[in-house]
Amino acid sequence: MMVTVNENYLLLKSSYIFSEINRKVEDFQRKNPDADVIRMGIGDVTRPLPSAVVDAFHSAVDEMAQEETFRGYGPEQGYPFLREAIAENDYASRGVEVSPEEIFISDGAKCDTGNIQEIFGQDNVVAVTDPVYPVYVESNVMAGRAGPADETGRYSGLVYIPCTEENGFIPALPEEKVDLIYLCYPNNPTGTALTEKQLAEWVDYARDSGSIILFDAAYEAYIQEDGIPHSIYEVEGAREVAVEFRSFSKNAGFTGTRCAFTVVPEELEVPDSQGRMHSLKELWNRRQTTKFNGVSYPVQRAAEAVYTPEGQREIRESIDYYMENARIIRESLESAGLRYYGGVNAPYIWIKTPEGMDSWQFFDMLLNEAEVVGTPGSGFGPSGEGYFRLTAFNSLKNTVRAMERISELSF
Amino acid sequence: MMVTVNENYLLLKSSYIFSEINRKVEDFQRKNPDADVIRMGIGDVTRPLPSAVVDAFHSAVDEMAQEETFRGYGPEQGYPFLREAIAENDYASRGVEVSPEEIFISDGAKCDTGNIQEIFGQDNVVAVTDPVYPVYVESNVMAGRAGPADETGRYSGLVYIPCTEENGFIPALPEEKVDLIYLCYPNNPTGTALTEKQLAEWVDYARDSGSIILFDAAYEAYIQEDGIPHSIYEVEGAREVAVEFRSFSKNAGFTGTRCAFTVVPEELEVPDSQGRMHSLKELWNRRQTTKFNGVSYPVQRAAEAVYTPEGQREIRESIDYYMENARIIRESLESAGLRYYGGVNAPYIWIKTPEGMDSWQFFDMLLNEAEVVGTPGSGFGPSGEGYFRLTAFNSLKNTVRAMERISELSF
Numbered sequence: 153m154m155v156t157v158n159e160n161y162l163l164l165k166s167s168y169i170f171s172e173i174n175r176k177v178e179d180f181q182r183k184n185p186d187a188d189v190i191r192m193g194i195g196d197v198t199r200p201l202p203s204a205v206v207d208a209f210h211s212a213v214d215e216m217a218q219e220e221t222f223r224g225y226g227p228e229q230g231y232p233f234l235r236e237a238i239a240e241n242d243y244a245s246r247g248v249e250v251s252p253e254e255i256f257i258s259d260g261a262k263c264d265t266g267n268i269q270e271i272f273g274q275d276n277v278v279a280v281t282d283p284v285y286p287v288y289v290e291s292n293v294m295a296g297r298a299g300p301a302d303e304t305g306r307y308s309g310l311v312y313i314p315c316t317e318e319n320g321f322i323p324a325l326p327e328e329k330v331d332l333i334y335l336c337y338p339n340n341p342t343g344t345a346l347t348e349k350q351l352a353e354w355v356d357y358a359r360d361s362g363s364i365i366l367f368d369a370a371y372e373a374y375i376q377e378d379g380i381p382h383s384i385y386e387v388e389g390a391r392e393v394a395v396e397f398r399s400f401s402k403n404a405g406f407t408g409t410r411c412a413f414t415v416v417p418e419e420l421e422v423p424d425s426q427g428r429m430h431s432l433k434e435l436w437n438r439r440q441t442t443k444f445n446g447v448s449y450p451v452q453r454a455a456e457a458v459y460t461p462e463g464q465r466e467i468r469e470s471i472d473y474y475m476e477n478a479r480i481i482r483e484s485l486e487s488a489g490l491r492y493y494g495g496v497n498a499p500y501i502w503i504k505t506p507e508g509m510d511s512w513q514f515f516d517m518l519l520n521e522a523e524v525v526g527t528p529g530s531g532f533g534p535s536g537e538g539y540f541r542l543t544a545f546n547s548l549k550n551t552v553r554a555m556e557r558i559s560e561l562s563f
Numbered sequence: 564m565m566v567t568v569n570e571n572y573l574l575l576k577s578s579y580i581f582s583e584i585n586r587k588v589e590d591f592q593r594k595n596p597d598a599d600v601i602r603m604g605i606g607d608v609t610r611p612l613p614s615a616v617v618d619a620f621h622s623a624v625d626e627m628a629q630e631e632t633f634r635g636y637g638p639e640q641g642y643p644f645l646r647e648a649i650a651e652n653d654y655a656s657r658g659v660e661v662s663p664e665e666i667f668i669s670d671g672a673k674c675d676t677g678n679i680q681e682i683f684g685q686d687n688v689v690a691v692t693d694p695v696y697p698v699y700v701e702s703n704v705m706a707g708r709a710g711p712a713d714e715t716g717r718y719s720g721l722v723y724i725p726c727t728e729e730n731g732f733i734p735a736l737p738e739e740k741v742d743l744i745y746l747c748y749p750n751n752p753t754g755t756a757l758t759e760k761q762l763a764e765w766v767d768y769a770r771d772s773g774s775i776i777l778f779d780a781a782y783e784a785y786i787q788e789d790g791i792p793h794s795i796y797e798v799e800g801a802r803e804v805a806v807e808f809r810s811f812s813k814n815a816g817f818t819g820t821r822c823a824f825t826v827v828p829e830e831l832e833v834p835d836s837q838g839r840m841h842s843l844k845e846l847w848n849r850r851q852t853t854k855f856n857g858v859s860y861p862v863q864r865a866a867e868a869v870y871t872p873e874g875q876r877e878i879r880e881s882i883d884y885y886m887e888n889a890r891i892i893r894e895s896l897e898s899a900g901l902r903y904y905g906g907v908n909a910p911y912i913w914i915k916t917p918e919g920m921d922s923w924q925f926f927d928m929l930l931n932e933a934e935v936v937g938t939p940g941s942g943f944g945p946s947g948e949g950y951f952r953l954t955a956f957n958s959l960k961n962t963v964r965a966m967e968r969i970s971e972l973s974f
Binding site: 154155156157158161162196197198199200201203210213214215216217219222223224225226228242259260262263266267270271272273274275276286290291294329331332362363364381405408409410422423425430432435439442443444445446447448449450451504534543551561 | 566621624625636677678685691698705843846857867
């Protein structure tokens with residue numbers, strides 16, 4: 153016996169994708185010092201915090217400067233003022249019942265979607281859509297649920313549900329028994345959405361098969377069309393089978409400010425191996441109170457201001473701005489004769505690479521011929537090969553310039 | 564096969580201590596509505612953020628309000644400006660070599676000390692001092708390294724190292740082989756410290772036995788005496804065997820603002836079961852980049868300001884304030900004829916309960932006869948029975964009043 157590393161970490165396929173992108177771009181710029189490269193690959197917001205948020209942030213910092221109003225440790229689950237604002241504005245206003253006590257404030261949906269697997273048993277079978285946000289996969293690799301990967305990066309112990317052109321990006325219910333199902337809708341990276349009816353099939357499946365849906369709704373604010381659920385709890389019966397993750401990152405520009413939340417409904421019970429039922433909310437509460445100490449108080453006040461009328465007006469304006477970029481991207485791709493998906497209810501546009509080109513070949517072509525950088529779809533999983541992601545998170549000016557260049561290419 | 568909970572969570576002994584304290588205090592106040600209860604039990608700061616910190620916090624919030632200076636996702640490991648300020652001011656200034664790349668910024672030492680065990684193998688034997696900060700124990704229970712607990716709360720799979728009056732609160736080197744050793748000095752809850760020579764014995768032990776020390780230095784700013792190491796890296800050879808945790812919570816009042824950091828030296832290598840060595844820094848980097856998204860940018864700027872001359876002057880002032888409280892507590896306990904420890908290099912005073920009284924009986928007596936609330940030592944582990952913790956985190960006025968009352972009691 154001696155100290156050893158967690159060997160599951162050694163099974164991780166190094167995700168070279170973003171470093172490989174950077175290497176290629178730097179190389180290109182060295183050879184072409186006058187090149188005016190436009191980056192359309194990064195899923196990060198560019199517009200500043202709303203002024204309502206900034207004002208609330210400043211006042212809370214001022215509170216921390218005075219003994220009478222100073223706040224030390226807050227509740228690990230978040231302050232009631234924020235949990236109540238979320239319950240009222242994100243849920244009750246849509247007719248969805250979520251109580252403040254079911255809402256756990258955190259510093260990021262990445263943390264929560266990465267940590268949630270901890271409260272489940274080691275032997276649970278994990279299903280992910282493919283392509284997929286890598287955190288769902290990698291956190292389960294680290295926990296020992298995924299086994300080794302093959303050369304395409306596919307882990308033997310995970311169930312992959314392909315979402316491609318062939319099935320209209322609608323994930324098919326798995327044929328094998330799965331226990332934990334990660335769904336992200338509107339989807340990163342494909343930019344596609346599920347209708348309420350399509351999502352209801354998954355909820356029914358989970359109810360019938362005794363599995364749990366881990367629903368990442370980080371992009372719900374980008375939904376433009378009716379009939380697309382903003383919350384999985386809009387679907388009947390979801391409270392007994394689904395955890396929901398939300399974030400202030402993409403709706404209010406909090407990627408550098410850090411605030412998110414996770415909803416674990418009271419009704420959600422999961423058995424132990426003896427069949428005794430346990431409240432998942434209590435388990436998550438135990439995890440958070442033991443390993444987390446709450447979000448910065450001024451950040452929670454800043455997040456609360458997202459729900460003021462002024463805050464709501466401002467975030468709507470930002471989302472409209474990004475979605476106008478998405479519209480321009482879609483129109484330009486159309487006129488360039490490229491097939492694409494998404495970009496209607498999400499800030500991501502998923503391009504089918506032209507015949508005979510794989511994701512990286514298309515990347516090289518765009519970089520060399522249009523000086524535009526995107527993300528090769530193969531970086532998001534085996535079924536991402538042959539696709540390419542562009543994002544609407546950029547200035548209008550840069551988006552227009554990038555798309556003018558792409559429109560001039562011939563495919 | 565079906566979805567199941569992580570059954571290790573079911574082994575956790577519910578820590579009722581703080582809720583039990585609250586229940587007893589509420590009960591007492593209901594029966595004694597005019598009682599003027601003074602709380603001396605909570606390890607949370609009371610003084611506001613330093614003005615240098617507040618100014619930097621405000622400017623960074625202003626940066627987030629302008630498109631030109633807005634920051635989205637930052638590096639998961641923290642911004643170079645903060646990592647460099649720490650390397651320079653906390654380490655180089657003491658002649659200790661720690662590079663910025665070895666410093667990982669986080670939102671709390673609770674998170675880091677809770678998460679660090681993830682990167683080690685499942686079979687590693689964990690040693691903790693007793694009494695102990697519960698997070699070290701509970702995070703390992705959740706991970707399945709602790710086994711079941713007996714009725715005193717002692718987990719069968721952990722190695723407990725008693726720190727009591729009998730051994731002068733100096734932990735003895737374990738006789739069995741242990742792999743991971745949690746040490747917190749200056750210590751919570753006992754308030755005692757280790758000299759450089761005493762700590763060097765642990766470093767030598769770890770080097771000889773191939774174990775790793777997880778060193779929690781959250782209270783280093785309270786050290787008043789020479790010869791007490793502020794960092795474990797002041798001890799020769801520690802870079803090859805120790806991870807160090809630090810926090811802005813207790814030195815700069817960040818308990819509600821949230822910023823901390825963990826140092827993982829380049830030299831720290833841990834084998835897999837085949838004997839191949841792996842960089843622990845790379846494993847921690849992989850953990851953090853996968854499951855964490857960095858600390859709020861304005862909070863990192865606020866933390867950076869702790870290292871300005873004005874910031875340093877202000878935090879010194881706060882620490883002196885709390886340590887004057889500690890001095891008053893010590894003097895009053897002395898005149899009351901109570902034996903106590905700590906309070907010299909730490910904000911905690913560890914009282915030996917008078918003959919024939921256990922921790923909870925002493926709690927009841929102080930509450931009923933002095934209207935003062937502290938923390939029963941038994942809440943920190945089996946060897947905490949017969950002890951009681953008071954903290955120096957209070958106003959001078961309340962500290963003086965509380966101690967006047969205690970001085971009048973007869974033991």
